[in-house]
Amino acid sequence: MIKKRRPSFALASVKTMSDKKATEGKQKIDTIRHSLAHIMAAAIQELFPGTKFGIGPVIKNGFYYDFDLKNGLASDDLPKTEAKMREFIKQDIAFKKKLISKKETERIFKNQPYKLELIKEVPGKKVSTYESGKFLDLCLGPHVKSTKEIPPDSFKLTKIAGAYWRGSEKNPMLTRIYGVAFANKKELNNYLRLQTEIEKRNHRKLGTQLDLFSFHEVSPGAAFWHPKGMIIIKELEKWWRQEHEKRGYLETSTPTIVKKELFEQSGHWKHYKENIFTFDVEGQIFVLKPMNCPESTIIYSSKIRSYKDLPLRLSEIGNLYRNELSGVLAGLFRVRQLTMDDAHIYCTPEQIQTEIKNILKFIQEFYRLFKLNPEFKLATRPENYMGDKKLWKKAEKALEFSLKQRKIKYELKPKDGAFYGPKIDVHITDALERSWQIATVQLDFQMPERFQLTYIDQKGRKKRPVIIHRAIFGSFERFIGILLEHYAGALPLWLSPIQIWIIPVGSRHKKYAKTLKEKLSALSIRVETKDTAETVSKKIRDGELQKIPYLLVVGDKEMAKKGVRVREKGKGDIGVMKLNKFLERVRKEIKGKK
RNA sequence: GCCGGGGUAGUUUAGUGGUAAAACACUUUCUUGGUAAGAAAGAGAGCAUGGGUUCGAUUCCCAUCCUCGGCUCCA
Numbered sequence: 001m002i003k004k005r006r007p008s009f010a011l012a013s014v015k016t017m018s019d020k021k022a023t024e025g026k027q028k029i030d031t032i033r034h035s036l037a038h039i040m041a042a043a044i045q046e047l048f049p050g051t052k053f054g055i056g057p058v059i060k061n062g063f064y065y066d067f068d069l070k071n072g073l074a075s076d077d078l079p080k081t082e083a084k085m086r087e088f089i090k091q092d093i094a095f096k097k098k099l100i101s102k103k104e105t106e107r108i109f110k111n112q113p114y115k116l117e118l119i120k121e122v123p124g125k126k127v128s129t130y131e132s133g134k135f136l137d138l139c140l141g142p143h144v145k146s147t148k149e150i151p152p153d154s155f156k157l158t159k160i161a162g163a164y165w166r167g168s169e170k171n172p173m174l175t176r177i178y179g180v181a182f183a184n185k186k187e188l189n190n191y192l193r194l195q196t197e198i199e200k201r202n203h204r205k206l207g208t209q210l211d212l213f214s215f216h217e218v219s220p221g222a223a224f225w226h227p228k229g230m231i232i233i234k235e236l237e238k239w240w241r242q243e244h245e246k247r248g249y250l251e252t253s254t255p256t257i258v259k260k261e262l263f264e265q266s267g268h269w270k271h272y273k274e275n276i277f278t279f280d281v282e283g284q285i286f287v288l289k290p291m292n293c294p295e296s297t298i299i300y301s302s303k304i305r306s307y308k309d310l311p312l313r314l315s316e317i318g319n320l321y322r323n324e325l326s327g328v329l330a331g332l333f334r335v336r337q338l339t340m341d342d343a344h345i346y347c348t349p350e351q352i353q354t355e356i357k358n359i360l361k362f363i364q365e366f367y368r369l370f371k372l373n374p375e376f377k378l379a380t381r382p383e384n385y386m387g388d389k390k391l392w393k394k395a396e397k398a399l400e401f402s403l404k405q406r407k408i409k410y411e412l413k414p415k416d417g418a419f420y421g422p423k424i425d426v427h428i429t430d431a432l433e434r435s436w437q438i439a440t441v442q443l444d445f446q447m448p449e450r451f452q453l454t455y456i457d458q459k460g461r462k463k464r465p466v467i468i469h470r471a472i473f474g475s476f477e478r479f480i481g482i483l484l485e486h487y488a489g490a491l492p493l494w495l496s497p498i499q500i501w502i503i504p505v506g507s508r509h510k511k512y513a514k515t516l517k518e519k520l521s522a523l524s525i526r527v528e529t530k531d532t533a534e535t536v537s538k539k540i541r542d543g544e545l546q547k548i549p550y551l552l553v554v555g556d557k558e559m560a561k562k563g564v565r566v567r568e569k570g571k572g573d574i575g576v577m578k579l580n581k582f583l584e585r586v587r588k589e590i591k592g593k594k
Numbered sequence: 595g596c597c598g599g600g601g602u603a604g605u606u607u608a609g610u611g612g613u614a615a616a617a618c619a620c621u622u623u624c625u626u627g628g629u630a631a632g633a634a635a636g637a638g639a640g641c642a643u644g645g646g647u648u649c650g651a652u653u654c655c656c657a658u659c660c661u662c663g664g665c666u667c668c669a
Contacts, residue, residue, distance in 0.1 A: 072597085074598095159599085159663060159664070160597080160598050160599085160663095161597065161598060161663065161665065162596060162598065162664065162665055163596095163597080163664070163665045163666090164596080164597095164665055164666060167665075167666075168666080169595080169596070169665080169666045173596060173665075173666095174597090174665095175597070175598080176598095176664070176665080178663095178664080204662090215660090215661085216660090217642075217659065217660050217661090220659085220660065220661090267669095268669065271669055275667095275668085275669070290669075322668085322669085324667085324668075325595050325667065325668095326595070326660090327597095327667090328595090328666085328668075329661085330662085330663095331662095382669095384669095418669060432663090437668080503629090504627095505626085505627065505628050506626045507626050507627090509626095533624095533625075533626075533627090534627085534631090534632085535627050535628090535631080536629065537628085537629065537632090538627095538630080538632080539629090539630095540628095540630055541629090541630035541631060542631090543629095543630090544630055545630080551629080553628065555627090555628060556628095557628090565628080565629085567629060573629060
């Protein structure tokens, strides 16, 4: 069998070509993908007359096209469409670029409302179009010269999905057909094979297989954590507390049920009402808290604060409840009940830079530990912002400056900030290459105003502090989901729910196995003895499937040497070791969080 | 929420208009084993839920719930 190394998260393809060649190759395949989108539209036009066309761009690994079909589309229409496309490709159809006057274009597309909308927005008097056979589309190109350049066996239509016209839910929903396409059949097959591999690291599947958590109809969007899953949470919490104590954070806990007035005061009620769970108690409306911030400020203002108290870093592992739309729930990645590793830092405006810088450093160290590859995004003032524009500008500058100071590459996300302040979000992609927000750093000048927070400065005057909201894991749920996919279930030793299995070869070794277990357990190592009536091979197999980091096989030889035969996850049998030597190794590995 | 798939033992799946099958897991017995499945026997679901069509529905139709992939959303 093939010995596998512990897989790194990115299953990126190996780059063998030079950068220039790679760029050319990418351009070529993207041209093919784009042309395939047109050919798919042509096939739909022929198979389903009267269809109205949206747009059909190139995306990663393929293409899509949006259609407004009179009668929708059934799943068996995909193979039909695919066959029609191959038919067209065989016919050696040329792609011809045509510049047509706007008026003429409008006449040609008079029954195509979506196209007419696009034509209106084209600057100048002429519109660029491409003709391929009987299908004419608005398009700047480029395209292949002829369909004969397209390998007919290297694409596949993969799925049908609904998508709002121009991405707005106020617009009609169109039917989107996704396809993938590659330079040759081998690459296509590689891609398809990779997809099945990726499916194996889906955290939902691993959750069931490894008995970590489950979801049930009785509570959609909320995880039931099983004992083994709880161990992961507890280990993460333990480490989290330790790291926060080091950095001067003070842990707090605030109530889950709160009167809605608190969230009216914070502004959340106005901006976030649809997502808040509410209930009635003796005629008063209570909410399940969707975030911790307003309650954190209550602790802040529970006494008079001096400049000497600042920065005050209040942390909280808070259970939050958010009424997410049913359609967005996704395993551990998007839940209605989540555990946020939150903190609010109350500081003077002068302290902002240092605090932000330290948080960014904290975040970077944290990601390095898990060998995760984070993407930073700076999100600025949204449409529905609260407060003074000048303060916003200042806050945005502060975040930007800190990012630059830490030499962090980041993407700008205009108008994507929270209503109370700009933020730096940190994203990680899952096995399906979808991007998920994990950590966040948000600068807030509004909440201190709304809650009239103050501190007394050196001269005895009342001043307004600034709040920095931040989370490192984001939520334990999402983070564990990401970790499971990242490690394909084979978590690092310190996080593994079960760290070691002891497998006695025969019944006469059971007693030795038991002594070993007691020794390891005494050192707080999570160990189990597998002394059931099954073969060693069977137990090894089960141990591998359960992703147990170390399997210790003990028989006559090991007993004689007072040792253990070690099988390390991902490496196989690494030989016999004296017990003390093995213990030393394990202790180091756990301590180093390797 | 919207579009499109799907829901059959604990798990993974097969299947049918005449009240359901397998593998693994589980229990028992035999086997006491040396690095990815030793053998046998047994128990276990009435097919997500509610309606409808039918002599008869797990199978066909409708609704609801849950779930998956998209879209929108993510304070």
